[in-house]
Amino acid sequence: MKEKLEQIKKSSEELLKNAGSLKELEELKVKFLGKKGELTSILKMMGGLSPEERPKMGQLANEVRSKIEEDFQNAFKDIKEKELELKLKAEKLDVTIKGTPVAKGHLHPLSQTLENLENIFIGLGFTVVEGPEVETDHYNFEALNVPKDHPARDMQDTFYLGENLLLRTQTSAAQIRTMETLKPPIRIICPGRVYRSDDVDATHSPVFHQVEGLVVDKGITMCDLKGTLEIMVHEIYGNDTKVKFRPSFFPFTEPSVEVDVSCPECGGKGCRVCKGSGWIEILGAGMVHPRVLKGCGIDPDVYSGFAFGIGLDRLTTTRHKISDIRLLFENDDRFLKQF
Numbered sequence: 187m188k189e190k191l192e193q194i195k196k197s198s199e200e201l202l203k204n205a206g207s208l209k210e211l212e213e214l215k216v217k218f219l220g221k222k223g224e225l226t227s228i229l230k231m232m233g234g235l236s237p238e239e240r241p242k243m244g245q246l247a248n249e250v251r252s253k254i255e256e257d258f259q260n261a262f263k264d265i266k267e268k269e270l271e272l273k274l275k276a277e278k279l280d281v282t283i284k285g286t287p288v289a290k291g292h293l294h295p296l297s298q299t300l301e302n303l304e305n306i307f308i309g310l311g312f313t314v315v316e317g318p319e320v321e322t323d324h325y326n327f328e329a330l331n332v333p334k335d336h337p338a339r340d341m342q343d344t345f346y347l348g349e350n351l352l353l354r355t356q357t358s359a360a361q362i363r364t365m366e367t368l369k370p371p372i373r374i375i376c377p378g379r380v381y382r383s384d385d386v387d388a389t390h391s392p393v394f395h396q397v398e399g400l401v402v403d404k405g406i407t408m409c410d411l412k413g414t415l416e417i418m419v420h421e422i423y424g425n426d427t428k429v430k431f432r433p434s435f436f437p438f439t440e441p442s443v444e445v446d447v448s449c450p451e452c453g454g455k456g457c458r459v460c461k462g463s464g465w466i467e468i469l470g471a472g473m474v475h476p477r478v479l480k481g482c483g484i485d486p487d488v489y490s491g492f493a494f495g496i497g498l499d500r501l502t503t504t505r506h507k508i509s510d511i512r513l514l515f516e517n518d519d520r521f522l523k524q525f
């Protein structure tokens with residue numbers, strides 16, 4: 187029996203040395219130490235020994251068992267370490283390898299122009315405000331000196347949502363909201379979408395964009411309006427661009443003007459873009475009508491102001507020589523990539 191125990195010890199040592207994987211080790215463990223394993227079956231034969239031999243053999247068997255268990259523990263540890271090492275080697279990452287470049291998007295040309303405008307006006311001390319696209323008749327028309335049956339309503343084809351609710355046709359509505367909440371001095375611009383029931387063509391869209399401007403303070407004159415708009419035009423189109431104020435009519439300004447810039451396409455000589463005139467209209471403006479100021483609780487004998495409404499789409503198409511406004515809304519990647 188002693189020999190058998192020695193033999194088991196030896197053969198387990200031998201096999202352990204050659205075991206190459208955790209799986210192999212598990213199998214060997216069952217073979218030697220398992221319930222039906224070699225050591226257990228020998229221990230079962232202890233009953234047949236004489237009482238003198240039994241304790242000696244018992245002791246030896248325990249020693250052999252402890253030794254084998256210890257060997258297994260060590261072997262497990264070694265193999266686990268080896269396997270981890272192999273895994274780390276196989277999964278090694280080279281963080282210095284160059285990646286695949288991901289194409290970065292950029293701002294839409296309308297957003298670029300708007301960002302330019304915002305920077306220009308913020309530089310002049312203006313604040314950017316926002317107003318709702320669904321407006322009441324009061325803010326879009328009444329308070330801007332356009333009562334219900336006024337012929338000026340025909341200037342803008344309106345999408346009505348109810349008797350007194352509509353999609354704003356002009357960002358001018360923001361003038362009233364601002365004057366109702368802020369006290370002069372006021373210097374704001376309000377960019378946003380506006381809506382008119384127009385048919386779509388190369389220069390019209392039922393949804394387009396305006397940037398409203400409003401300044402109210404003591405002693406504001408038409409010169410302030412002119413100076414402010416000239417700075418804006420020169421920043422957007424370049425210093426060589428000429429600016430022309432043309433008398434016009436808007437119910438909420440008196441006097442009113444429309445502002446033209448020398449055609450960026452032909453430089454003023456006359457071409458298809460400016461329809462031969464050499465000029466392109468980019469905005470409406472004027473001195474805020476005393477009735478409008480009064481309606482907002484601002485005394486027109488103390489304060490005066492100017493206002494303007496820039497067509498953002500027009501500004502964008504003319505400065506980039508884009509021939510069709512629809513291109514701005516189609517989101518064709520081949521078009522957008524050029525800006």
Ligand code: DAH
Pocket residue numbers: 355356357358398399436438439469470471472473492493494495496
């Ligand atoms: N709201 C006008 C339009 O949509 C543009 C405009 C004209 C705005 C004169 C103004 C202004 O603030 O003073 O046609």
